[in-house]
Amino acid sequence: MKVLIYGFGWSGKSALALCEKIGFEGFVVDDAIDMDLTNDRIFITLKEALVIKFDIVLICTTNKAYADEMALKLRSSELADKVRNFNTYIFREKMNFLVQNHFGTPEEVLKEWLEDDFEMNILQKKLRVLEQEYYTHKRHSSESNLEWIGRINAKMSMLNIFQKIHQGAFRMKNKLDVIYYPGFFLSAPSLEGLDRNFYFRNGGGVNFDLLRNRRDKKIIACFGNSALRVEYLDVEEMITEYMKNFIDDKEYYIVINFGVSGYTLYDQMLLYNALVYPLQPEIVISFLGTDWYNGFFGCEHLIKTHKMVYSTGLYEIAYKEFCDSDVPLYIEQSTNPQSYNKNISIDDVNTAIITRMQQFDKSVCSNNGKFFAFVQPMLPCMLHWTKEECAMRDKERERFNKTSASMNIFVDNYILNCVKDFKEKAKVLEYCFDLNEIIEKSNRESFFTNHWIHCNAKGNKIIAEKVIEILRQKGAIG
Known part of the structure; x- marks a missing residue:
């Protein structure tokens, strides 16, 4: 009917x-x-x-x-x-x-x-x-629900409310890859137990109470994307774990990995302001690399006018699903090599990144910390590729042509020019460094054996060594 x-x-x-x-x-x-x-x-x-x-x-x-x-x-x-x-x-x-x-x-x-x-x-x-019947039922239900809340709080006293909601979403667990907190989002993969509240991938998790009440120790808070989080490697092979080994006075520093897959520098800054700012970390490091890819699939109004380079695959898709909207998105058309937003230029993206980088620096410095930004190593930015890396990229290119053809266009034709233009604009920023340039000078082995932006354990170790070396040169650590 x-x-x-x-x-x-x-x-x-x-x-x-x-x-x-x-x-x-x-x-x-x-x-x-x-x-x-x-x-x-x-x-x-x-x-x-x-x-x-x-x-x-x-x-x-x-x-x-x-x-x-x-x-x-x-x-x-x-x-x-x-x-x-x-x-x-x-x-x-x-x-x-x-x-x-x-x-x-x-x-x-x-x-x-x-x-x-x-x-x-x-x-x-x-x-x-x-x-009237509904509100009567709701009033009675609230009484039993308050008792239920009490039982949950007693059983999960160490978890925040968003994590409790996530734990109780049994029917939707296969869809809940992300938890949306006030002002930021975090990945919620199958790594429960590393950090039960926020899923940060650190050996032993992140104890915020212990960090807040530290005495003679300094925090090195590292922010980045999947290349920092490295779910594809063991915890011991993360950049942050290697950094600990290169610090002379290991007992004096606490290195924390706040990496979240898909994060841009803007997303990192939101996370810093929301969770890490109250800790007043002495050193804050941002690793950026996904910003350029996300930039060309984002909204031209948010990027050009508001200088927001955000994770399009999370914010836009999540809101579209929440609203049950039919409006198509650039990021959803990635099988088409021409699916990027042609209203956005390299200059637009880099201007937005630098604007937020300067904001990030001011936020950290006003909180009695020192800020450093590193362009993470990316295969397209390396002048010399090993045979193994060439073979990996050929296989990757073939795979992306079926699943994400626009990624191939970006990697092969855009990323190198993006980084070159960024470095020209950022050359006045004394806290910004290009790890591609630094690593290229070393006699390196194959670092990119699985993905164009994901280093293997050997690459992560070299990155960690170079980062600590720069921190030492700048007087940030002893």
């Missing part, structure tokens, strides 16, 4: 939720909806609606003048006798569990609604009763 929802504001959304729960097939017409923004079959034009045989039409608005105006558009159609005004937004999806107590089969409900007056006063009385 088909119902037409005419108007999709609060009343329209309420009507559609109720109709779908009862068992009607709902369609929506709204003169304000741009049909170019959706592929959802339930949204149709008024012209299309007039040739479909609907069992009832619900004009959804609480404004009587608007309702009369909308009804006038249908007066000359075959739907005229089936038009009713759904002028309430009492019902919400949270009330679904009560529908079967107040409504019968779709056939019975349709008969009742068609026998109701235009304002559907009988339905409105029924919904008010349902609403």
